[in-house]
Amino acid sequence: MLKLIPYQKQYATQVSQLFHLAINAIDDDVYSKTEQQAWSYSPRSGYHWHKRLTRSKAWLMIDCGQDLDGVALCCGVINLETHFHSRGYIDSLYVHPDFQHQGIATALLTELEAWAIAANIDSLSVDASKLSKPLFLAHGFKQQHRSYQEKRGQIIMGFLMSKSLIGSESS
Numbered sequence: 819m820l821k822l823i824p825y826q827k828q829y830a831t832q833v834s835q836l837f838h839l840a841i842n843a844i845d846d847d848v849y850s851k852t853e854q855q856a857w858s859y860s861p862r863s864g865y866h867w868h869k870r871l872t873r874s875k876a877w878l879m880i881d882c883g884q885d886l887d888g889v890a891l892c893c894g895v896i897n898l899e900t901h902f903h904s905r906g907y908i909d910s911l912y913v914h915p916d917f918q919h920q921g922i923a924t925a926l927l928t929e930l931e932a933w934a935i936a937a938n939i940d941s942l943s944v945d946a947s948k949l950s951k952p953l954f955l956a957h958g959f960k961q962q963h964r965s966y967q968e969k970r971g972q973i974i975m976g977f978l979m980s981k982s983l984i985g986s987e988s989s
Contacts, residue, residue, distance in 0.1 A: 819881070819882045819883055820879055820880070820881055820882075820893070820920075820922070820925075821879070821880050821881075821882055821890070822877055822878070822879050822925055822926065822929055823877065823878050823879075823880060824876070824877055824878075825871045825872070825876035825877060825878055825895075825897070826878070827868055827872075828889050829878055829880075829889065829892045830864035830865070830867045830868035830871070831864035831867075832886060832889070832891070832892040833864075833867045833871065833878070833892055833895050834861040834862050834863065834864055834866070834867045835861050836892055836893070836894075836895060836912055836913075836914045837858060837861070837862070837867070837895075837910070837912050838858045838860065838861040838862075839914060839915055840912040840913060840914060840915060841854050841857045841858040841912075842854050842855075842858060843915035844949060848948050848949060849947075849948065849974070852972060853969075853972050853974055855970075856969040856970035856971065856972035856974065857969050857972075857974055859970065870897070870909070870910075871895075871897050873901075874897040874898055874899050874900055874909055875897065875898045875900050875930075875933060875937075876895065876896065876897035876898075877895070877896050877897075877926055877929050877930065878892050878894065878895050879892070879893050879894035879895075879913075879917075879922045879925060879926060880892050880893065881893050881917070891914075892914070893913065893914040893916070893917035893922060894912065894913040894914065894917065894922040894923065894925075894926050895910060895911070895912055895926070896908065896910060896911045896923075896926035896927065896929075896930050897909045897910050898930050898933070898934060898939075898942075900937075900939075905939060906934065906939045906940065906941050906942050906943060906983075907942075907943050907944070908927075908930065908942060908943070908944040911923060911926060911927065911944075911950060911953075913926075923950070923953055924953065924957075927953065927954075927957055928957075930942075931957070931983070934983055935983050939983060940982065940983055940984055941980055941981060941982045941983055941984070942959070942980065942981045942983060943962075943978065943979065943980040943981075944959065944978075944979050944980075945965045945967065945976045945977070945978055945979075946959070946976055946977045946978075946979050947974075947976050947977075948975070948976065948977075951976075951977050951979070954979050954981075955979075957981070958981050959979040959980060959981040960979060960980060960981065961977050961978070961979050962977075962978040962979060962980055963977075963978055964976070964977055964978075965977060965978040
């Protein structure tokens, strides 16, 4: 059974593994192996992800039917920056490869957007990957321009996208 929950510290290491697996499961024709390895050559520490997710508003999708070291399996993560200069920026949205195409990204994004509206955040923005761009378009985001991030000497191409929440109602 899948369950959406606020981020909890005991999932930090699982989030690190999920991120690494999701990046390295991308088809080579979308992002090359060299780009994938630059993006995530190995899982970051649980400490890194815990700090990253506690400095923002974050949610997880967990599978209560699967257990990993006594904790339900984390199969998706999303987080939203809430500080002044980056308020409304979606920092991360990743789904475990074994759980993709099951509506998890949509559920996480829907939860984030409802929370942002309730928190009076005027707009959302994201540097979407080639893979996530269709999801964000389907949720009313508009492409602003291509974006480029340098990671370990590789240029990773994506898309800066945004969505106004003014006048929106939560679903």
